[in-house]
Amino acid sequence: MDLQPYNNLSRNLALGVIGISFIPLLLVGGLIFVQFSSIYTEKVYAHLGAVVDKHLETIDAFLAGKQYEVLYLDKAxxxxxxxxxxxxxxxxxxxxxxxxxxxxxxxxxxxxxxxxxxxxxxxxxxxxxxxxxxxxxxxxxxxxxxxxxxxxxxxxxxxxxxxxxxxxxxxxxxxxxxxxxxGNQVENIRIGNTGHAYIVNAQGELQTRPRSVETQALSMVASRTVQRPHTTPGVLIERSLGSDGEDYIVVSAALAGADWKLVFQQESSDALSELATAERIALLVLVAGALAILGMALFMNRKLVTRFRLIDLRTEMMNRQMIEAGKLASIGELAAGIAHEINNPVAIMIEEAGWVGDLLEDEGREMSCREEVERALAQIRTQGVRCKDITHKLLSFARQTDTRVTMVSLPELVAEVVNLSMQPARYARIEFSLNIDPHMPPIKASPTELQQVFLNLINNSIQAMEQDGGTLIISCHASPDEVFITVADTGPGIPEANLSRIFDPFFTTKPVGRGSGLGLSICYGIIHQMGGTIEVESTVGHGTSFNIRLPLQRSDTFQGGNS
Amino acid sequence: MQDGATPIRLLIVDDERGFTEVLSKRMTRRGLRVDTAASGAEAVRMLRTQDYDATIIDLKLEGMDGVEILKVFKLLDPGLPILMLTGHGSETAVKASMRLGAADYLSKPVDFEALVAKVLNVARQGGDKA
Missing domain, CATH: 3.30.450.20 (PAS domain)
Structure with a gap:
């Protein structure tokens, strides 16, 4: 079977499912994350701004207090x-x-x-x-x-x-x-690992001790000024690139009393460390979600495609069955035509023989060979009747290529099929052993289909025993609600490895051209359609047995007409 | 074996000439007066010119088939006993003809004695038709 279309289908399905699931996941996840990050950043800015503003007031108050004191002394x-x-x-x-x-x-x-x-x-x-x-x-x-x-x-x-x-x-x-x-008061403003405050004069010279020597050497290049809707007046927040390559948040405010500026700076990665954590968690959830979707998509995909393949396989099997049934039907029509064509000349032969007999009776009384002629005429009549039997059998077989359900008597049907198989069985030195309960109730089935089941099973058995001969055992009996049918042979048996595939369509061990591999799968289909089961048991060297169970429907519940 | 009285007049309709010829000889030997027709048209023509006491019609014929001939015969002479002959076991055709008023049917090749017995059984007595 060509797997390419299934692979294509599989790929398209997977891409479709993944695409449809990923786009909203990424959109919603991204949107929520961007929103969260902007809100969080805003909070951090607000907090830093508030810290600086508060300290600015304190320092301003301190400076103003000292100024006023000196001014007071001067005035007083x-x-x-x-x-x-x-x-x-x-x-x-x-x-x-x-x-x-x-x-x-x-x-x-x-x-x-x-x-x-x-x-x-x-x-x-x-x-x-x-x-x-x-x-x-x-x-x-x-x-x-x-x-x-x-x-x-x-x-x-x-x-x-x-x-x-x-x-x-x-x-x-x-x-x-x-x-x-x-100065201590300013220096004590510390947030996180890197956040600290200092005071610079108009020339940018430090008025307080910085946190460390490194920070003292650090120079900042403002990259952008943060615009916030509710900025505290006088407080400027900037994102700056430090000379060490880090991104900093710099919050500065001019002191009212002196030409100084209170500055707070913190590495943005430190200030926004919780954002980074949230980022990691969001990423983790996203990856987990993506993996789950991926896994689900692949799993569903595989199940679906397997299902499709199975359906396709079944459809193909049905098609083959239809073709097989069609073949049988056309063979049936051909047989009917031939039977009819043969019947006419046979009828004439028999009548002509009868006419010779009539003539002999009227005028051949003295003939010395009269007895011999009469024997010959009787023989012609006998063989004519035999031809008639053959053509009638052919006709009755041809007529029964339909699936109409009727009440079927199993013993009669089995006898008919066994009769048909008698000739090849005799050639293969196979004996029939029939163990059929003659009083079993009729079953509701299509006689043609049942005939096909028995023909297939019997033919298989005959072919299995062709080499060495053997016994073909058919037994039928009924319980109150089931019918048990067994078709068994004493052939070479089926190897374990093939046993599980024996009902698969197109599985055959026969040489090319001898078996379609459909016989048993058709049997399987027919029996299952009738609500029954068919099972196989086989021991290599001892033989094979097919066991069929069919539900028994009482004739009083028989409605008829449904196929 | 019709003892001197008016013989039974029989019409055999079949396109198998060989069959009708030998059947007609054997029936004649049994004392029947036999005519044969090889087609529906011929059969209808003969029924129009001659009265019969019984007919045998083959179901499968070229042109008009047995069932159609039966219908026409039943129109022309509703009381005419008709036996159907069938070469194949076409149950539908047999059932149709029985429903349309055929007296009985036999399948080919027929047992001659049985056929004669059936003909004698269904035939109207010679001359009882006005």
Whole structure:
């Protein structure tokens, strides 16, 4: 059998099922994932934005508090008061009591940049500040905050300056503020493995200690600014490419009090690590789903195609059976024609013989050979009757090529078939052993089909025993609802390997041209259509037995007419 | 063996000349008056010119077949006893002819004595037809 069409069908089915299942799976899965990822990313942005905003407020408040304190001192006290060392000393103590040791020192600087008064741990009285950058940078505005610098004790500080004048002179009140505690506060903003915050000045110089040396060396190139519908005002979120090749989320916000920026940065893979987990799970589910679909598709596909092949095989078998039946029918018609053509000349021969007999009776009384002529005429008549028997048998066989169901008497039918097979059986030295219950009830069947079953089985048995002769045993008996028929022979038997295939269509062990391989499968088909079973038992060297069981329908339930 | 009285008139319709000839000889020897016809047309013509006491019609004929001849005969002479002869066991044709009023049927080759007995059995007595 050509497998190509089945392979094509199989491939198309598999592709169809996989395509139809995968497209929605990928669409729905992808859509849900994209939606989820955008929502999640938005949440992360919002969270980071909120963190930065909150800390921004804290730092702003801190800076503003210090600024106001210095401004207050400047406003509340006169130049004279402030330049009084004892007063300045006491004021420093007061604010240190209030704010802790955040305020390191206080000093007053005159217009020429000399520190004219100082209270604090260092000896800075009279120092010239005119060259200090924080002093230079503070000249333009009323109040200024310097960049952070490392003080004499290697700890970070910044200086708040307030410029003032009273018409006679102008001076500057300065306060050094310890940045350590403040810096810690910023440095303590840590999220995940890589997220940390720092403060930079207008030039981008770090004002706090970064998390590690590597991050200090890192430079960022903003790749895009994240546009969000509900951005906290003043907070800028950017996706940046770091100099180390990683993608970063950078959140920055300008501090209100100084020219500084609070920056939070985190590797995006770290910030979105849960998204990556979700991504992996989604991928896993997708792959599992795909595998399940694939497996199912292939499995269903195989089942379907096997089914198709079986149906095709059956159809082909039916077709062959139809052809076989057609052949039988045309053989039947031919036989009927021949029988009729022969009947006419035989009739004439018999009548002519009769006429000779008539003549002999009338006028041949004296003939010496009269007896011999009468014997010859009787012989002609006998042989004519024999011809008639043969043609009538042929005609009756030809007539019965239909599947009409009637009530059939098994003993009669078996006797008829055995009669037909008598001649070849005699040649093969085969004896019939019939064990048939003559009183068994008739069964509902098509006589032609039953005849075909018996003919096939008997012919097979005869052919099996052709070489050495043997005994062909046919037995029929009935139980109240079943009929048991056995056709057995004492032939060479069927090898185990062939036994399971014996009812398969086109299976034959006979030489090419001798068997169609359809006989037993036709028997099988007929018996099964009648609701019965046919089984084979065989022992190599002892013989083969076909056992048929047919359901028995009582004649009173017999409706007739259904084929 | 019709003792002196009017002999039975028999018409045999069959296209097998050999068969009708020998049958006619043997029937004549038994005292019947036999005519033969080889086709339906001939048979109908003969029935129109002559009355018969019985007929034998073969079922299978060229042209008009046995059943059709039977129908025509039944129209022309409804009381005419008709025996059908059949070469093949065509049950449908036999059943049709019996239904159409054939008296009986026999299948070829026939036993002559049985045929004669049947003819004598069904034939109208010679001359009882007006």
């Amino acid at each position: 006290f006169t130049y004279e008061q402030l330049t009084t060392p004892a007063f300045l000393e006491r004021t420093l103590k007061d604010i240190q009591q209030q704010y802790g040791r955040v305020f390191v020192d206080l000093g007053v600087i005159d217009a020429s940049g000399r520190q004219v008064a100082y209270a604090g741990p260092f000896d800075q009285l009279g120092a010239d500040c005119s060259e200090e950058s924080w002093y230079v940078n503070s000249r333009d505005s009323k109040i200024a905050i310097s960049d952070v610098f490392l003080g004499l004790h290697r700890s970070p500080h910044f200086i708040v300056t307030v410029n003032n004048s009273d018409g006679l002179r102008s001076w500057t009140l300065k306060a050094t503020i310890d940045f350590l505690a403040f």
